[in-house]
Amino acid sequence: MEISFTKEELFWLILAGSFFTLFVSTSFALMYFFYRKRLTDQLLKTTEIELQKKSELLESQIIGQDSEREKIARAIHDEISSKLAILQISIEHLKRINLEKNQEETDLIVEIIEKLIASTESISHGLLPPDLEHAGLISAVNGVVEVLNKTGELAIDYTWIDLSDGQHIKETELGVYRIIHELMHNTIKYANAKNVRLNIELNRTSLAISYSDDGAGFNMEEAMNKGLGIRSILSRVQFLNASYNFHSELGQGMEFTLKKIR
């Protein structure tokens, strides 16, 4: 039996067939997108719970780490540095008594002790910058900036506004100090930058920083997945309960801003 169609019928058949296949594929695509969204939402919920647990763990780790650093810094300063200073004075006294004898040896010992004092101070300051405790964040960062500017490798344009009336919150400022430290570390180690701009605005109600460099920049998503210290920075930001913005693209440097309500 042969089925025949008129031209009119065939026209409608082709049109209906095309609409039908298009309808089927559109429905399939829509169903897929709905299913995908549902699956993603479910996975997000699970991930959020895991992240919450991780952030609690991280918080206690940061608190523990900072507290240990502080203890070690104090121990180095109070125990080792002061005893080395006494040792230095004693040897210089000994040198004055025995003017003729063992001049060269005592000079050498004094020199070694001076270097030891400098090293212990440097380690102690690295663990807990004394300026941060006594003069606050702006001064502590200034110390780091001066050292880096002297090396000539990096030109840091550091500006600040301090309207805090000397009110310092040590935990917050220490957290921000560590973030700036990590940013500078990344700039030096990975970015191959020549210039850095750093601005800190401190007042009684908020603390804001903006940091940018003119280095190689990076792919944000890859950096988030692979590390580059960005995860460590964001952990600190999370610990501070602050808001942040990271911006970078290849060859365009990077920008980071942070705001914390005190």
Added chain:
Amino acid sequence: MTGIILKFIAILVIMQLLVIIAVCWKNFKQIKKEALFIVLFSVLALLAQVVSTTLSWLKINNIWVLHVYTAGEFVLLYLFYYQVLHLGELKTRLNWPLLFLVAVFGFMVYSSIYIETINGFNPMSRTLECLIMIAFSVFFYIKEIRAIAYFESYDHRREGLLLINTGILLLSSGQFFIYLMSNYMFYEMHNSQSRILWIFNGLLNLLFYSILIVGIWKLASPKKNFSGSY
């Protein structure tokens, strides 16, 4: 009236393709390997569209362009899926996926020369291509679901690939019947009726290239910002 609409659609398609190529040109460094075939496909589509529109305005038969375009389009879209579906992993001692590509391409060329006439449509090649592309796009969806379920690291550029895949599925399924009956439409059907079907085909192309623009845009522009508050 239908003739004007068809011309208007042809110009719009050319403009859409120019936008795609401009987006790719601007973000060339960011384009990943798999997207490169989509870029080449867009260039091929632009050339074919310009040549066929020009020939059509000069009242010269332009259907031979479709034969060349079909073979080129198939190769480039196949290579796109070869990358994104990792078809290379299926090879044993022989590279079956590439042999399949060569076989289908050979069939298309043979069919254009010996089975179908070069001045008529190529329903066999077109429908075969549509079927293969529909199958590939469904496999891509399955692969994507597996990727989410197995917690593969998220890259927002995959959204771009997903959109391109959706565009290919909609275009292939919508065009399937039209190209299957293309010779009949060309030789037997009333001109006014066949033009309506070609307008439908043109609208499908507009939809496809619109999706492709968004897809390519997502592929070519990596996320530059991360922000949030705790």
